[in-house]
Amino acid sequence: MPNLDRRAVLGLSLAGAAxxxxxxxxxxxxxxxxxxxxAPATPxxxxxxxxxxxxxxxxxxxxxxxTSKINxxxxxxxxxxxxxHAPGTVVIDPREHFLYYVQPGGTAMRYGVGVGKxxxxxxxxxxxxxxxxxxxxxxxxxxxxxxxxxxxxxxxLQSGLGVAGGPSNPLGARAMYLWQNGxxxxxxxxxxxxxxxxxxxxxxxxxxxxxxxAIDLYNRVPVGAKVVVLGGSSxxx
Numbered sequence: 001m002p003n004l005d006r007r008a009v010l011g012l013s014l015a016g017a018a019x020x021x022x023x024x025x026x027x028x029x030x031x032x033x034x035x036x037x038x039a040p041a042t043p044x045x046x047x048x049x050x051x052x053x054x055x056x057x058x059x060x061x062x063x064x065x066x067t068s069k070i071n072x073x074x075x076x077x078x079x080x081x082x083x084x085h086a087p088g089t090v091v092i093d094p095r096e097h098f099l100y101y102v103q104p105g106g107t108a109m110r111y112g113v114g115v116g117k118x119x120x121x122x123x124x125x126x127x128x129x130x131x132x133x134x135x136x137x138x139x140x141x142x143x144x145x146x147x148x149x150x151x152x153x154x155x156x157l158q159s160g161l162g163v164a165g166g167p168s169n170p171l172g173a174r175a176m177y178l179w180q181n182g183x184x185x186x187x188x189x190x191x192x193x194x195x196x197x198x199x200x201x202x203x204x205x206x207x208x209x210x211x212x213x214a215i216d217l218y219n220r221v222p223v224g225a226k227v228v229v230l231g232g233s234s235x236x237x
Contacts, residue, residue, distance in 0.1 A: 074112020081108035114208040123231035129179035134165030173211040174218040
């Protein structure tokens with residue numbers, strides 16, 4: 001991504017990246033240039049309407065989310081939002097654990113997200129190159145070696161050992177693939193099996209969302225949309 005992560009993470013050599021996770025590869029980075037600051041959203045009181053996180057009938061059924069277990073600030077809602085970025089841009093604030101989908105008229109749809117653990121942070125801009133419903137997940141060899149407990153979950157898929165898309169897949173119901181300069185950054189915006197991890201630093205660099213939110217964003221954002229990840233996270237994005 002132009003200026004993606006603090007060590008040009010997204011300008012990394014994709015020869016090494018080819019060995020990376022087909023979903024979320026751990027990377028530690030340092031932003032090479034500042035991203036234009038975004039004004040914070042004005043507080044509002046209207047949270048996601050009743051039923052937003054109810055059960056979803058999809059290719060695979062998605063269960064209702066017990067929102068009492070999630071800080072209400074991380075539930076989907078429309079907010080006033082002042083930004084220099086054009087409508088249709090996705091802006092991610094790792095420090096606050098928010099993802100904004102910029103809309104016309106000075107508003108944005110705001111979602112709570114889970115972001116990278118310490119050491120897996122990055123910032124900069126990218127493009128949504130593709131989107132997939134119920135994507136397959138391919139953990140990197142390094143992760144399999146480090147986590148032998150996931151081996152029984154893996155099977156031989158089209159692109160190697162992985163977990164087929166479905167209700168037990170860590171990428172959840174939807175994934176949006178982030179590319180920079182025609183190359184896969186190996187980071188994704190995706191759903192999760194752990195909705196109660198939203199609002200925490202938990203991933204290997206990917207941006208995770210409640211499945212219902214991932215579907216909502218997936219239906220709004222087109223392929224080719226710009227994604228901006230702000231810097232300044234204490235534990236990465």
